[in-house]
Amino acid sequence: MINIKIVLQLAMIAIALSGAFLVANTSEIMRKKVNKKLIRAKAFLNDSFLKESWMLIYLICFLFLIIASIRFNEMMGFFIVEGDYHMLEDTILLVIMACSVVSQYKWFRLVRPPVSDGFISEKKY
Numbered sequence: 001m002i003n004i005k006i007v008l009q010l011a012m013i014a015i016a017l018s019g020a021f022l023v024a025n026t027s028e029i030m031r032k033k034v035n036k037k038l039i040r041a042k043a044f045l046n047d048s049f050l051k052e053s054w055m056l057i058y059l060i061c062f063l064f065l066i067i068a069s070i071r072f073n074e075m076m077g078f079f080i081v082e083g084d085y086h087m088l089e090d091t092i093l094l095v096i097m098a099c100s101v102v103s104q105y106k107w108f109r110l111v112r113p114p115v116s117d118g119f120i121s122e123k124k125y
Contacts, residue, residue, distance in 0.1 A: 063096050070089055
């Protein structure tokens with residue numbers, strides 16, 4: 001029988017693998033001869049990239065604050081019933097990982113070279 005704990009762990013594995021894939025591709029693109037000044041300019045001039053990156057950072061920091069509060073509660077024994085906090089921590093970690101992968105995807109889209117159209121002939125008549 002599949003329970004929610006197994007589903008959360010499988011989702012974490014899938015998200016971690018997709019994040020590793022994006023990081024590997026982004027680093028491969030950056031390792032090639034890419035104009036780093038152009039990448040910086042694209043990141044700086046793209047308002048949505050900046051806003052969304054900062055929102056993801058704020059969200060991740062807030063979620064880490066929640067995890068720290070849960071762990072403090074666990075030590076002091078205030079509010080959460082024993083055993084429930086593990087599921088809550090796993091869910092929050094899953095959201096943190098998802099935010100990280102979204103950020104990695106945004107960087108991948110930023111550094112990815114433009115796709116050329118293979119159907120258009122470059123010959124000039």
